[in-house]
Amino acid sequence: MIRAGGPTNKTGSGVVKDKARKxxxxxxxxxxxxSQALTMSQLSKLYLFTYNSLQAFGWAVSxxxxxxxxxxxxxxxxxxxxxxxxxxxxxxxxxxEVVHGAIGIVPSGVLFPLMQWGGRxxxxxxxxxxxDEVQELPSVFITFVAWSLSEVIRYPYYALNCIxxxxxWITYLRYTAFIVLYPIGLVPGEMWLMYEALPYxxxxxxxxxxxxxxxxxxxxxxxxxLVCYPFLWLNLYVYLLKQRRLRLSKPHEKKQK
Numbered sequence: 001m002i003r004a005g006g007p008t009n010k011t012g013s014g015v016v017k018d019k020a021r022k023x024x025x026x027x028x029x030x031x032x033x034x035s036q037a038l039t040m041s042q043l044s045k046l047y048l049f050t051y052n053s054l055q056a057f058g059w060a061v062s063x064x065x066x067x068x069x070x071x072x073x074x075x076x077x078x079x080x081x082x083x084x085x086x087x088x089x090x091x092x093x094x095x096x097e098v099v100h101g102a103i104g105i106v107p108s109g110v111l112f113p114l115m116q117w118g119g120r121x122x123x124x125x126x127x128x129x130x131x132d133e134v135q136e137l138p139s140v141f142i143t144f145v146a147w148s149l150s151e152v153i154r155y156p157y158y159a160l161n162c163i164x165x166x167x168x169w170i171t172y173l174r175y176t177a178f179i180v181l182y183p184i185g186l187v188p189g190e191m192w193l194m195y196e197a198l199p200y201x202x203x204x205x206x207x208x209x210x211x212x213x214x215x216x217x218x219x220x221x222x223x224x225x226l227v228c229y230p231f232l233w234l235n236l237y238v239y240l241l242k243q244r245r246l247r248l249s250k251p252h253e254k255k256q257k
Contacts, residue, residue: 044105049162051096056155058090063148066141079144080128080135087144090151091117091124112239115232120147123190126207127222131200139193146185153177175244182240186233194226 062083069075069082095117101108123143128134157174160166198219200206207218 045162048100048105049159052155052159052162055090055094056152056159058086059148059151059155062087062090062144063152066144066148070141076138076141077136079141083144084128084135084140087147088124088129091120095121112236115236119190119229119232122225123193127194127197127201130206131197131204133200134193134197137193137196139189139196143185143189143193146181146189150178150181150185171247175240175247178240179244182233182237186230191226191229194222194229198222198226 065083065086066079069078097106097108097113098110098117100106101110101113128140134140153170153173157166157170160170201222202219205217205219211217211221
């Protein structure tokens with residue numbers, strides 16, 4: 001009886017241990033995807049916080065360089081010389097925002113970030129950076145100041161939202177300052193810059209090799225783009241106004257509820 005009972009008790013203990021082990025394994029399997037998701041979410045937020053913080057710092061430096069040069073020499077003709085290459089780097093790297101929308105780590109989508117990036121990059125890299133005479137125009141100063149002011153508001157807003165600690169006044173600035181800054185950056189800035197660049201584009205026959213097999217020149221392309229530019233920009237402006245109404249109305253709606 002004793003010999004028969006001994007193995008039976010051991011077997012029962014082993015069964016209990018096996019069941020406990022299986023429950024533990026199942027629990028781990030259930031928790032693993034959750035822990036991975038949390039880790040990916042945290043990594044995404046850390047990356048976005050770092051990216052937006054670096055952009056905010058870069059644009060703040062650009063604004064400082066432009067304004068300090070203006071105050072030192074009382075001239076607006078050296079905006080590109082003081083901060084142009086840095087702004088080119090910042091603007092080119094902002095294509096990552098299109099990628100962010102494409103892969104879904106931000107809810108902005110692709111179209112509007114691409115429109116904004118494409119418009120600015122076209123003006124900056126294919127016109128201003130290529131034509132020395134254009135770099136000294138007052139419209140470059142206006143464009144750079146409008147861009148810099150917009151970005152030293154926008155990027156801190158994004159960075160602080162990544163850590164869930166964005167003050168309401170920054171949110172208000174983010175969705176209000178563009179109402180004035182965007183038209184200034186567009187009309188006396190980007191559009192006037194393109195218009196003033198047209199004689200130089202024609203004289204230098206800019207990008208002639210690339211347009212050799214096309215029925216129009218780069219000069220014609222910029223002329224047509226200049227006509228279409230306000231309509232393309234209006235879509236982005238209306239989108240931002242809708243975003244403003246959405247973002248700034250939330251606290252008011254919560255109070256009413």
